[in-house]
Amino acid sequence: MLAKNEPVSRHVLSVLVDNEPGVLGRVVGLFSGRGYNIESLTVSETEHDKHVSRITIVTSGTPAIIDQIEAQLGRLVPVHTVVDLTNSGPSVERELALIKVAGAGDARAEALRLADAFRARVMDATTESFVFELTGKPDKLDQFISLMLPLGLVEVSRTGVAAISRGPKGM
Amino acid sequence: MGSKAGAQMTGAEMVIRALLDQGVDTIFGYPGGAVLPIYDALFQQNELQHILVRHEQGATHSAEGYARSTGKVGVVLVTSGPGATNAVTGMVDALMDSIPLVVITGQVPTHLIGSDAFQECDTVGITRAATKHNYLVKSVEELPRILHEAFYVARSGRPGPVLVDIPKDIQFAAGAYTGPEDVEHRTYKPRVEGDEAKIREAIELMANAKRPVFYTGGGVINSGTKASEALRELVRLTGFPITSTLMGLGAYPHSDKQWLGMLGMHGTWEANHTMHDCDVMICLGARFDDRVTGRVDAFSPGSKKIHVDIDPSSINKIVRADVPIIGDVGNVILEMTRIWKAEKKKADKDALAKWWQQIDRWRARKSLNYSNSKTVIKPQYAVQRLYELTKGPNTYITTEVGQHQMWAAQYYGFEEPNRWMTSGGLGTMGYGLPAALGVQVAHPDALVCCIAGEASVLMNMQEMSTAAQHRLPVKIFIMNNEYMGMVRQWQQLLHGSRYSQSYSEALPDFVKLAEAYGCYGIRCEDPADLDAKIKEMIEVDAPVLFDCRVEKMENCFPMIPSGKAHNEMILGDAAAAEDIGSVITEEGKMLV
Numbered sequence: 112m113l114a115k116n117e118p119v120s121r122h123v124l125s126v127l128v129d130n131e132p133g134v135l136g137r138v139v140g141l142f143s144g145r146g147y148n149i150e151s152l153t154v155s156e157t158e159h160d161k162h163v164s165r166i167t168i169v170t171s172g173t174p175a176i177i178d179q180i181e182a183q184l185g186r187l188v189p190v191h192t193v194v195d196l197t198n199s200g201p202s203v204e205r206e207l208a209l210i211k212v213a214g215a216g217d218a219r220a221e222a223l224r225l226a227d228a229f230r231a232r233v234m235d236a237t238t239e240s241f242v243f244e245l246t247g248k249p250d251k252l253d254q255f256i257s258l259m260l261p262l263g264l265v266e267v268s269r270t271g272v273a274a275i276s277r278g279p280k281g282m
Numbered sequence: 283m284g285s286k287a288g289a290q291m292t293g294a295e296m297v298i299r300a301l302l303d304q305g306v307d308t309i310f311g312y313p314g315g316a317v318l319p320i321y322d323a324l325f326q327q328n329e330l331q332h333i334l335v336r337h338e339q340g341a342t343h344s345a346e347g348y349a350r351s352t353g354k355v356g357v358v359l360v361t362s363g364p365g366a367t368n369a370v371t372g373m374v375d376a377l378m379d380s381i382p383l384v385v386i387t388g389q390v391p392t393h394l395i396g397s398d399a400f401q402e403c404d405t406v407g408i409t410r411a412a413t414k415h416n417y418l419v420k421s422v423e424e425l426p427r428i429l430h431e432a433f434y435v436a437r438s439g440r441p442g443p444v445l446v447d448i449p450k451d452i453q454f455a456a457g458a459y460t461g462p463e464d465v466e467h468r469t470y471k472p473r474v475e476g477d478e479a480k481i482r483e484a485i486e487l488m489a490n491a492k493r494p495v496f497y498t499g500g501g502v503i504n505s506g507t508k509a510s511e512a513l514r515e516l517v518r519l520t521g522f523p524i525t526s527t528l529m530g531l532g533a534y535p536h537s538d539k540q541w542l543g544m545l546g547m548h549g550t551w552e553a554n555h556t557m558h559d560c561d562v563m564i565c566l567g568a569r570f571d572d573r574v575t576g577r578v579d580a581f582s583p584g585s586k587k588i589h590v591d592i593d594p595s596s597i598n599k600i601v602r603a604d605v606p607i608i609g610d611v612g613n614v615i616l617e618m619t620r621i622w623k624a625e626k627k628k629a630d631k632d633a634l635a636k637w638w639q640q641i642d643r644w645r646a647r648k649s650l651n652y653s654n655s656k657t658v659i660k661p662q663y664a665v666q667r668l669y670e671l672t673k674g675p676n677t678y679i680t681t682e683v684g685q686h687q688m689w690a691a692q693y694y695g696f697e698e699p700n701r702w703m704t705s706g707g708l709g710t711m712g713y714g715l716p717a718a719l720g721v722q723v724a725h726p727d728a729l730v731c732c733i734a735g736e737a738s739v740l741m742n743m744q745e746m747s748t749a750a751q752h753r754l755p756v757k758i759f760i761m762n763n764e765y766m767g768m769v770r771q772w773q774q775l776l777h778g779s780r781y782s783q784s785y786s787e788a789l790p791d792f793v794k795l796a797e798a799y800g801c802y803g804i805r806c807e808d809p810a811d812l813d814a815k816i817k818e819m820i821e822v823d824a825p826v827l828f829d830c831r832v833e834k835m836e837n838c839f840p841m842i843p844s845g846k847a848h849n850e851m852i853l854g855d856a857a858a859a860e861d862i863g864s865v866i867t868e869e870g871k872m873l874v
Contacts, residue, residue: 113598113600113601113602129468129469132418132420133407133410133416133418136407140411175598175602179599182595182597182598183595185594185595186594186595188414188435188469188470189415189469189470191468191469
C-alpha cells in the first residue's frame with residue numbers, strides 16, 4: 112500500500128493549459144473535489160498566439176499525494192504539461208504584494224524605514240497612509256507584513272506565487 | 283442530407299451530420315424547448331435512429347448499455363435545465379466505469395445565458411465533475427470541431443462521458459461544416475504503447491514467480507475484443523491463475539480451469555486467498571477499488587505488483603506498483619506475450635504446481651455453496667437456473683444494484699466480453715433496465731436479460747414504456763425479496779437488525795404493472811415452477827417483467843467484512859448473522 116507516514120512538504124507546480132473557458136474551474140474543482148490543498152494559485156495567458164495559459168499552484172502533501180496531483184492534473188483534457196518545479200531542479204519563485212499601512216508620527220516613519228530596508232516601493236502616499244509594493248519570496252512578504260502589523264497595517268493584496276525553473280531549458 | 287465538409291448548414295444539421303460521420307446509428311434522447319431545432323433536423327432524415335426514453339437518466343444508462351455491449355460510443359440527446367440535470371447520474375456512472383458517451387444538451391440562447399431563463403442551468407458547471415470533458419459551444423463555426431473532438435475524447439485513452447452544451451441560437455445559425463478528418467486534438471494524446479523496458483521487467487518477475495496471479499478489470503473489456511483474446515493466450519501460455527473484478531467479467535471464460543471467479547468483497551474464497559498469498563500480481567486494467575482490496579494495509583502484503591493501466595493517475599493511487607506500465611492494456615498484453623515467447627520464458631513448473639495445489643484446497647471450500655430449499659426460491663438458485671436456461675454467445679446480462687447484482691456476478695458464468703453490463707463504480711440503482719434497452723437496440727436478435735431487484739428496478743421502471751414503444755423484448759428478471767436486500771443485509775450485520783426504511787411496504791403487482799405497460803408479466807413463487815416460467819419468459823416475444831419471489835432474508839456470501847483483509851473473509855456457513863456484527867470493528871463500520 113502507499114506509505115502513510117511520509118512527510119508533508121510544499122511543492123510548486125507549473126501547469127500549461129489551453130486557454131479555454133472553464134479550464135481554471137477544472138483545475139480548482141480537481142483540488143477541492145479530491146481534497147488537496149491550494150496554498151496559492153496564479154494564472155495568466157502566457158502565449159497569446161497559442162492560446163496557452165500558465166497556472167502556478169503551490170500545494171502541499173506527501174510524495175504520493177504530490178504524484179497523484181500531478182497525474183490527476185495531467186488527465187485533464189486541456190492540460191498540456193505539468194511540472195513539479197520543487198522536484199525538478201532549482202527554480203526561482205516570486206510573489207508581489209500591495210500593502211496598505213495607515214498611521215502618523217513615529218509609526219509612519221518606522222513603516223517607511225522598514226519599507227526601505229525591504230526594498231519595497233511606495234506606490235501611493237497620503238499624509239496618513241502608504242501603499243507599498245513588495246516583491247520577493249513568500250516568506251519575505253510574510254515577514255514584512257508581520258512587521259507592518261503594529262505600525263498600522265490596513266490590508267494586503269497578494270498575487271500568489273509565480274515560478275520558473277533556473278537555467279536555459281523551458282517546460 | 284449527404285452534404286460533406288465545407289457545406290453550409292445549420293448548427294442543428296451539423297449535429298446530425300457529425301453523428302453520422304462518426305458512425306453513429308442510434309441515439310437515446312428526450313426532446314424539449316432548447317433542442318427543438320436538433321429534433322427538427324432529426325425528423326427530416328432517415329439514417330439516424332432515435333430511441334425515445336421516458337426520463338433522461340434512462341437515456342444515459344441506455345447509451346451506456348449500448349456502448350458497453352458494442353465497444354462503440356453511446357450518444358444521448360437531451361434538453362437544457364432538467365434534461366441536463368436528469369442526465370447527470372448516468373454521466374457520473376459512465377465516468378466511474380469508463381464508458382464512452384457523448385451527451386448533447388440544449389442550452390438557452392446565448393444572449394439569455396446567465397439570466398436565469400426558463401429551463402436554464404449551468405450545465406457545464408454542473409457536469410464538470412461528472413464528465414471526462416465538457417464544452418459550451420460559443421459559435422456555430424466551432425461546433426463541428428467540438429462535436430468531433432467530443433467523440434475523440436470520449437473513446438480515446440481511458441474512455442468516459444463527454445458533454446456538448448449547444449445554445450439554441452447556435453442550433454439555428456448557419457455555418458460551414460467540417461468533417462472528422464480535419465480534427466486533431468491540441469492537448470489530449472494519451473499514451474497507448476507500454477514502455478518496453480518495463481514490460482521486460484514485468485516478464486522477468488512473471489517468469490520467476492512462485493505464486494503468481496492475474497488480476498484483470500474493466501480496462502480489458504474497454505480495450506476491445508482483441509485484448510480479451512490476447513489475455514486468454516497469455517494466461518494459458520503462463521499457466522497462471524486468473525481472477526477479475528466485477529467490471530472485467532467475461533474477458534476470460536468462466537468455464538476455464540485457470541479461472542478463480544470474481545475477487546473482492548463478494549468474491550470467491552479461492553480468488554481472494556490467491557490474491558492475499560501471491561508473490562507476483564499482474565494487474566491488467568483494474569484500479570484497486572476498495573471493493574476489491576478490502577483493508578488496504580493488509581492487501582496482498584507479500585507480492586510484487588505489476589500494474590498496467592492507460593490512466594497514469596490510476597497507478598500508485600491506492601496501492602504502490604513495483605512495475606508500473608502506462609498504456610493500452612490490449613497492446614501491453616500482446617507485447618508481454620510476444621516477449622514471453624521470443625525469450626522462450628517458462629513459468630516455474632514446480633512452484634506453480636504447488637501453488638495450484640494450494641488453490642485447489644481453497645477451491646474445495648466451495649465458497650459459493652448455499653443451502654437450497656424445496657419450498658422457497660433461493661436467489662442463488664434463481665440465477666443458476668437463469669444461467670442454465672439462457673446461456674449462450676447471444677445472451678447479454680445487465681443488472682441493477684444490490685444483492686442480486688452480486689449473485690448475478692457469482693452464479694452467472696460469462697464466456698465472452700461485452701456480455702455483462704453492470705454499474706460497478708457508482709453503484710447506480712436504476713441502471714439495469716434502461717441499460718438492457720440499450721443493449722437490445724444494439725443487438726436486436728439477442729436475448730437480453732436484466733437481473734434486477736424489486737427496489738432498484740422501480741427507480742427507472744418508466745422505461746418499460748420505452749421497451750413497449752420500440753418493441754425491445756428485454757427480460758427483466760426481478761428477484762423480489764421485498765427488501766432493499768443489500769441495505770437490509772448491512773443493517774442486519776452492522777446495525778443490530780434494525781431494518782430502518784429498507785422494507786418496501788407497498789410494492790406494485792409487477793404482473794399487472796407489466797400488463798399496464800403493454801408488456802408481459804410472469805410471477806413465480808415455487809422452485810418447482812421456475813424452469814418452466816423462465817422458458818416462458820424466453821419464448822415470449824415481448825418485454826417481460828418476471829416477478830421471481832425469493833427468500834426474503836437471504837444474505838450475500840462470501841463476504842469480506844468492512845475493514846478486513848482478503849484472508850479474513852467469511853463464508854455463508856460460518857455466518858450466523860449475530861457473529862458477523864461482532865467481527866466488524868468500529869473502524870470498519872465507518873467504511874461504506
